[in-house]
Amino acid sequence: MLSIEHLTKRYGDxxxxxxxxxxxxxxEILAIIGPSGCGKTTLLRLTAGFESPDKGWILIDGVxxxxxNHLIEPYRRSLxxxxxxxxxxxxxxxxxxxxFVLKKNKxxxxxxxxxxxxxxxxVNLNGYGNRRPHELSGGERQRLAIARALASEPTYLLMDEPFSNLDSILKDDLQELLLSLKNHHEMSIMYVTHNIEEALALADRIAVINKGRLEQIDTKDNILNNPKNNFVRRLLRIK
Incomplete structure (x- = not known):
């Protein structure tokens, strides 16, 4: 389990x-949703170990x-x-x-x-091994990014709006692939998005963030049927 407790990050004031x-x-797939600038990407960067918190802590599998005052480097985390x-x-x-990833394992x-x-x-890229990124389509580049991320066999996968620039058909295909890979590799995914439909299609639970604060976290059904406040209701377009 990955646990985040009382986490605070400041940039100046x-x-x-x-x-x-x-x-x-x-x-589990946990979708992190909220408006632009609400702290979603900062939360991912803190979880990955690219930045240190000012308060609070992160435990990964109990560690x-x-x-x-203490930061395990990103490459030493199981993510x-x-x-x-x-x-x-x-x-x-x-x-x-x-x-490149596999060579680190000697x-x-x-x-x-x-x-x-x-x-x-x-990721359905067999036969593409000798191509470079500019020779791939948008969907193929997404699948390459997933293949590289999974090469280290992580327990946790962090994703920062990876499908935001894709058309709906490609997005649906990649969502199906991601769900299949999650079950096959038995990994957990923290998935940042501002797309409500994407969150509902993928996530087991949804965490709603507003101005750096957690407004609500719950299963999809519970959060849709019992939004905690007006902000959650408006963000999820619940009437």
Whole structure:
């Protein structure tokens, strides 16, 4: 389990995240939704270990990963992150993206090749190994980002609005793929989005954030049937 307790992050006089507490359970998709600038991406960056909190702490599988005075580096956490812009490497082929992650595990050449093939097959990119990002479609680049993220076999996957620039058909296909991969790899996903339909399609639970504060966290059905306040009702377009 990934536990976030009383987390606060300040930039100057601005509190981007305010006394926020939530948990991500095993094999769960938790959607983090809220308007632009509400602290969603800051929460992901804190969880990944790219930034330190000013108050509070983050526990990953019972291990203290982040406090104001202690920070486990991102690469030592059992998680991967997919950024909104995907952060693919233009000079690397599809195969090299996955290989870069696997080489850190000091595997044999044979094991690396086997894992590359399996990773690319999982995301339907087998046969694309020698292409570079500019030779891929938008959906294929998304799948490459997922393959690279899963190469380290993370327990937790953090996603920052990865499907926001895709058309509805591609988005639906990738949502189905993501659900399949989540079940196959038995991982948990923290999924940031401002798209309500996306959150409802993917998530087991939804966390609503407003101005850095957690307004409500609950299952989809409970949050739709019992919105806590006017902000949640308006954001989810509940009449």
């Amino acid at each position: 601005t509190e981007a995240v305010k006394d926020l507490t939530l948990e991500l359970s095993l094999n 203290e990963a982040s406090t104001p 991967s992150m997919i950024f909104q812009d995907l952060a693919l490497w233009p000079h690397m082929t599809v195969k090299e993206h996955v290989e 595997l044999s050449r044979g094991d690396i090749n086997l894992k590359i093939d399996r990773n690319l097959e999982d």
